[in-house]
Amino acid sequence: MSRIRRHTLPRRPVRLAAITGTALLAAALTACGGGNSSSGDAKSDLKSDKKTEISVNLTGKQAKAGEPVKVTLADGRLQSVTVTDAKGGKLDGKISADGKTWTSDRVAAPGASYAIEAKDDKGGSAKADFATAAPEKENKLSLAPGKDSTVGIGQPLSIVFDHPVKNKAAVEKQLKVTTSDNTEGSWGWMEDYSGKSRIDWRPKDYWKPGTKVTLEANLNGVDSGPSGGWFTKDYKTGFTVGKNQLIKVDLDNHRLKLFRDGQLVKDIAMSAGTPGGDKASWRGKTVLMAKEGTINMNSETVGLGSSYNKMVDYSMRLTWSGMYAHAAPWNSGYFGSANKSSGCIGMSDADAKFVYDSVQVGDPFEITGDDAKGTQALNNGYGEWNLSYDAWKAKSALTGNTGTTGN
Known part of the structure; x- marks a missing residue:
């Protein structure tokens, strides 16, 4: 009581x-x-x-x-x-x-x-x-992109949960996306590459430059469902869409082209993954996940045996499975003529530096050609752009609810 x-x-x-x-x-x-009475001597x-x-x-x-x-x-x-x-x-x-x-x-x-x-x-x-009773298990989450960041026109909002989310509709109802220009978009659920529950929000088409985006995840008090636990706090983040940039990669013709505001900025000779096996590159629409700079690349960590283990400059991550665009001076004899890498898009030091300095996290890479091992999976980085908008909306737990408002 x-x-x-x-x-x-x-x-x-x-x-x-x-x-x-x-x-x-x-x-x-x-x-x-x-x-008082009129005489002044009576009171009730x-x-x-x-x-x-x-x-x-x-x-x-x-x-x-x-x-x-x-x-x-x-x-x-x-x-x-x-x-x-x-x-x-x-x-x-x-x-x-x-x-x-x-x-x-x-x-x-x-x-x-x-x-x-x-x-x-x-x-x-x-x-x-x-x-109220304390929760037996607490669920938490991680958000991308980072708060107050500036990103490219292909960057989705992405939420990965620490524990499974079974009550997807209840969780999705508490996620509110607000945009400065009433951008149409939808949430979609998937299993993350890590095996965890994940939900992303992508616009119908690429973002317009300058759009301001806010996410309010009012999850405090929401039950994730069996084995997931309760949320005990709210989350809020936001970002701004930067330059209108797009990178087109033609695997068959061995070219990488950088476009800005629809205009060609740079046409670069490159060599992608060796076709016909696991070393081939993925095709499809992907999104630049991170600019990682100089990193150690070890082929054994991505299941390709011991073919290489080296420090690589100007590394730009495109998938969780280890596909990058980067400098590959050791492969210069094949730039513009053949695909002979272990899956990545390799360029000269000078060209890789130019691309690295120019691109933003969230810039789309549209990769085409037959010299590929297939289309990038939905959860292998940000593969949602490989689905039609109707197919993407079907992954929402709230049919017909786009979850977006304008200012």
Whole structure:
């Protein structure tokens, strides 16, 4: 049962009562009136007491999380209800049309304590409190791109969860994407390359340069489902879309072309993966995931045996499986004429430096040609651009809900 504390209003005595199974708040409202007779020597006082009962659906110290808070008034009308957690956060809510019930917009989070103050239209007020049970397991997430970053026109929003998400619709409902220009887009679920639950949001078409994007993941109090645990916090991030850049790679003709604002900036001779086996490159639309600079590349880490182990400059990651664009001076005899690498797109030092300095994380790489081992998988980096928009929308747990708003 909730603890009930006495609250006394000036000139209005307040009585609080409790009923087993609910948190019951009682405000006794006193109306006083007086008047003088015309002669001034007669005086009468009018006094009445009326008990107002308010019940709360969540009670005690182990209340069930994941449910909205409901405060109900027996008689009269509610004027206001304030529900505050121990950290000073508030649960907003609405009073019903008949003034009898207040319901919070969001649910009570696990492992949290709440204080309630309710006021009625007669000036009475009362207080109560409750706490929710701590979660047995807590789910967390990682977000991409980074907060306040500037990215290319192909960059999706991507969320990877620490634990499985079975209640996909419940989670997706709490993800709100806001764009500065009402960009149309949709969420889509997949299993990440790591094996974890993942959801991405991509626009229908490539972003427009200058678009500002905000994600609010209001997940505090949402249950992931079996083996997933509860979310115990909200998340917020945002980014800006930068230059309109696109890289086109022609595997069969051994060329890489950088376009900016639709205009060709650089045409580069390159050599991609050796066709006919595991060393072939992937084709399809991918997105630059990271500019990693000078890194060690070991073919054994991507299942290609011990064919190479070397430091590589100007490395630009395109997939989780180890496909990069980078400098490959050791392969210069094949630039522009043959594909003879172990899967990556190799260029001269000077050309690789030019591309590396020019590109942004999130720039699309559109890779075409028959000299490939297939189309990049959806979860192998950002492969969602290889699906039609209708096919991508079908991966949302909320049919017909794009989850986006404009400013």
